[in-house]
Amino acid sequence: xxxxxxxxxxxxxxxxxxxxxxxxxxxxxxxxxxxxxxxxxxxxxxxxxxxxxxxxxxxxxxxxxxxxxxxxxxxxxxxxxxxxxxxxxxxxxxxxxxxxxxxxxxxxxxxxxxxxxxxxxxxxxxxxxxxxxxxxxxxxxxxxxxxxxxxxxxxxxxxxxxxxxxxxxxxxxxxxxxxxxxxxxxxxxxxxxxx
Numbered sequence: 001x002x003x004x005x006x007x008x009x010x011x012x013x014x015x016x017x018x019x020x021x022x023x024x025x026x027x028x029x030x031x032x033x034x035x036x037x038x039x040x041x042x043x044x045x046x047x048x049x050x051x052x053x054x055x056x057x058x059x060x061x062x063x064x065x066x067x068x069x070x071x072x073x074x075x076x077x078x079x080x081x082x083x084x085x086x087x088x089x090x091x092x093x094x095x096x097x098x099x100x101x102x103x104x105x106x107x108x109x110x111x112x113x114x115x116x117x118x119x120x121x122x123x124x125x126x127x128x129x130x131x132x133x134x135x136x137x138x139x140x141x142x143x144x145x146x147x148x149x150x151x152x153x154x155x156x157x158x159x160x161x162x163x164x165x166x167x168x169x170x171x172x173x174x175x176x177x178x179x180x181x182x183x184x185x186x187x188x189x190x191x192x193x194x195x
Contacts (some may be wrong), residue, residue, distance in 0.1 A: 034116065035109030038063060038090050042078050053176070054116065063092065065116065068176045069123040073115060081106065121145065124182065128170040135169050148192055159188040 003013060021028050037048035041056040042063060048056040053068040063075040075092040083089035083106065091106045129139055129147060139149045147170070151162045163186050170184040 031109035031113050033109075034112045035090065038065075038075075038078075038109075038112055039080060039088055042080055042090070063090075065112075067116070067119055067123060069120070069174065070176070071119065071123060073119055075107075079104070083108070120177075124174065124177065124180075127172075127174040128184075131169045131172055132166060135165075137166060137169075163188050 003016065004010065008016070033050065037050055037056045040046070041048045041058050045058045050056075053066075055066050057064045057066065061077055063078040065073040065075075067073070075090075075094075077093040079091050081089050081091045089106060089108060090112075091104045093102065094105045095101070096103050096105065125142065125145060125147070129142065132139055132147065132149065137149050137151070139147050141148050147166075149166065151159060153159055167184045167186055171182045173180050173182055
């Protein structure tokens, strides 16, 4: 989280990490659940099911994670390895983001969980874009989780009224995500600015 850039010393980090994990046990448990599903899927070749229609399968030599939207994430040629702590861990073939070379990439439950969360968030954004389009709004582009749209200024408060309608539309929960709490926020301006 950029702790070293903010003046913390390397030997202070383990205690901070330990305290954060103790305060967020359910998140840590989720990391372990995701990692165990992936490893068990590779070891047994059997489908591993998580809650809310997330499941892991081993297909054509690849680990496939099916999201609630039915979109899939692929991890190419996964292998079970021993990590630095002597435990079973997962690696897969992919592009090293530093060297840009195709190589074996080690991963862990926290990273897999991040991939799942970001993928599900992307699917929610995609649904929001479709809903806005179907409601007659024209999204010009999006930047990560921000949608930028151009709307006509039809007088006092018109842009604010339109913004509130767009927020309401963006908060419509997709059929595949029943029960997911969604929220959105926005602003109006004559030009785009990073908030």
